[in-house]
Amino acid sequence: MKNIQAVFIDRDGTIGGTGHFVHPSDFTLFEGAQNSINKIKQVGLKVFAFTNQHRISRNEATLEEFRLQFEEYGFDDSFICPHSDHDNCHCKKPEPGMLLEAAKKYGLDLSRCVVIGDVGDTDMIAAHTVGAIKILVKTGWGVPSLLEYRDKWKTIEPDFIAEDINEAVRWILE
Ligand SMILES: [Mg+2]
Ligand SMILES: [Zn+2]
Numbered sequence: 001m002k003n004i005q006a007v008f009i010d011r012d013g014t015i016g017g018t019g020h021f022v023h024p025s026d027f028t029l030f031e032g033a034q035n036s037i038n039k040i041k042q043v044g045l046k047v048f049a050f051t052n053q054h055r056i057s058r059n060e061a062t063l064e065e066f067r068l069q070f071e072e073y074g075f076d077d078s079f080i081c082p083h084s085d086h087d088n089c090h091c092k093k094p095e096p097g098m099l100l101e102a103a104k105k106y107g108l109d110l111s112r113c114v115v116i117g118d119v120g121d122t123d124m125i126a127a128h129t130v131g132a133i134k135i136l137v138k139t140g141w142g143v144p145s146l147l148e149y150r151d152k153w154k155t156i157e158p159d160f161i162a163e164d165i166n167e168a169v170r171w172i173l174e
Pocket of ligand 2: 081082085089090091092
């Protein structure tokens with residue numbers, strides 16, 4: 001197994017849903033995703049959710065609803081950006097604020113953390129900025145990120161491209 005401390009996982013398009021906003025009460029996980037989350041924990045790694053949810057700023061869902069959902073899935077903690085573009089916050093991916101906050105809270109070396117996400121120009125850029133290990137999944141926006149949107153993050157190479165969250169986790173644990 002690789003010398004990893006923690007795994008950060010995006011929500012929409014990575015563990016389930018559609019890649020677009022889905023209210024927590026309507027959200028469903030991809031096949032095997034729950035088992036993959038469990039496997040990360042079973043080997044003693046921390047597993048964190050990190051997600052942009054700007055619809056919170058439009059009162060279409062609450063921070064608490066997301067927190068509860070991530071707790072139910074067994075995440076050790078969740079880092080959620082509730083802001084819109086207009087807020088100019090430091091947490092909305094591709095900004096690395098959520099990763100930096102987690103590193104401070106849990107004393108992590110981000111170069112020994114993995115980020116799994118489906119969007120090149122948010123998830124992969126945020127991970128790259130802090131020197132984390134990057135896995136792009138082909139679910140959600142993964143394939144479009146590798147094709148028509150590749151120019152938006154062309155200077156960055158994922159460490160691994162996985163078919164889905166399950167293959168990503170197998171790669172981490174092998
Ligand atoms: Mg996503
Ligand atoms: Zn934010």
